[in-house]
Amino acid sequence: xxxxxxxxxxxxxxxxxxxxxxxxxxxxxxxxxxxxxxxxxxxxxxxxxxxxxxxxxxxxxxxxxxxxxxxxxxxxxxxxxxxxxxxxxxxxxxxxxxxxxxxxxxxxxxxxxxxxxxxxxxxxxxxxxxxxxxxxxxxxxxxxxxxxxxxxxxxxxxxxxxxxxxxxxxxxxxxxxxxxxxxxxxxxxxxxxx
Numbered sequence: 001x002x003x004x005x006x007x008x009x010x011x012x013x014x015x016x017x018x019x020x021x022x023x024x025x026x027x028x029x030x031x032x033x034x035x036x037x038x039x040x041x042x043x044x045x046x047x048x049x050x051x052x053x054x055x056x057x058x059x060x061x062x063x064x065x066x067x068x069x070x071x072x073x074x075x076x077x078x079x080x081x082x083x084x085x086x087x088x089x090x091x092x093x094x095x096x097x098x099x100x101x102x103x104x105x106x107x108x109x110x111x112x113x114x115x116x117x118x119x120x121x122x123x124x125x126x127x128x129x130x131x132x133x134x135x136x137x138x139x140x141x142x143x144x145x146x147x148x149x150x151x152x153x154x155x156x157x158x159x160x161x162x163x164x165x166x167x168x169x170x171x172x173x174x175x176x177x178x179x180x181x182x183x184x185x186x187x188x189x190x191x192x193x194x
Contacts, residue, residue, distance in 0.1 A: 025130040036065050040113065045130050051117065058117040066113075076117075099131045101183045133181035137171065160186045 027045040030036050039046040051061050055076035062073045102114050141148045151171045158166040167190060172180045 025132055027130065033064050040065070044132065053117065055117075058115055062113075062115055096129075098185070099183060100185060101133075101181065133183075134179070137181070155190060157188050157190050158182060158184060158186065160184060 025043060025045055027043060027047045028039050029047040029049055030039060031048065031050040036046045036048050048061065048065075051057055058076055059073050063070055102116060137148055137151070140151075148171070152169055152173075155167045155169055158168060158170075160166075168182070170182055170187070172182070174180065
C-alpha cells in the first residue's frame with residue numbers, strides 16, 4: 001500500500017456548494033484480528049497483512065475477523081487481469097482504474113462485506129482506494145435530490161460482456177431495506193426498445 005494517497009470528492013461540473021464531504025477512504029493496515037474488526041466497523045474497510053494467497057485462507061480470515069457474526073461466506077470468485085479467459089487487454093498498472101463495484105458477480109445476494117485477496121503485488125502502481133458510495137449519494141442528494149431518485153428508480157443496462165442480462169437501477173434495496181450501489185464498466189442506458 002505504498003504510494004500516492006487518493007482523495008475522492010463528488011463534484012458535478014464546476015458546481016461546489018461548499019458542503020460536500022470527502023468520499024475517499026484509505027484503509028488502515030493491521031495484522032491484528034480484533035483491530036481489523038474494529039477498523040472495518042469504523043471505516044468500512046481495512047487492509048489485513050499476514051494472510052496466505054489461497055481462497056481457503058481468505059475464507060478462514062473472514063471467519064476469524066467476524067467470528068459468530070458470519071452467516072455465510074460463499075466460495076471465492078477468482079479474478080484475473082483481463083478476465084478468466086484473458087479476453088481483454090492488460091490494464092496499464094501505472095494509471096488508476098476507474099471506480100467500480102467489486103463483487104458485482106454476487107448480484108442480488110447483497111454481501112455485507114467483500115474481501116479482496118491480492119495474490120501477486122504489482123511492481124508499480126496497484127494501490128487501492130475506496131469510494132464511499134453512500135457519501136457520494138449524500139453529496140448528490142444535497143444538491144440534486146431528483147437525480148438520486150432517478151438512480152434508485154430508473155433501470156440501466158448493467159450487463160457485463162458474455163454475462164447474463166442485468167437491467168436494474170444503480171441504487172437498489174434488498175428485502176431488509178439495505179442499500180446497494182452498483183458501478184461497473186459496462187453500464188449504459190437501456191435502449192428504447194427494452
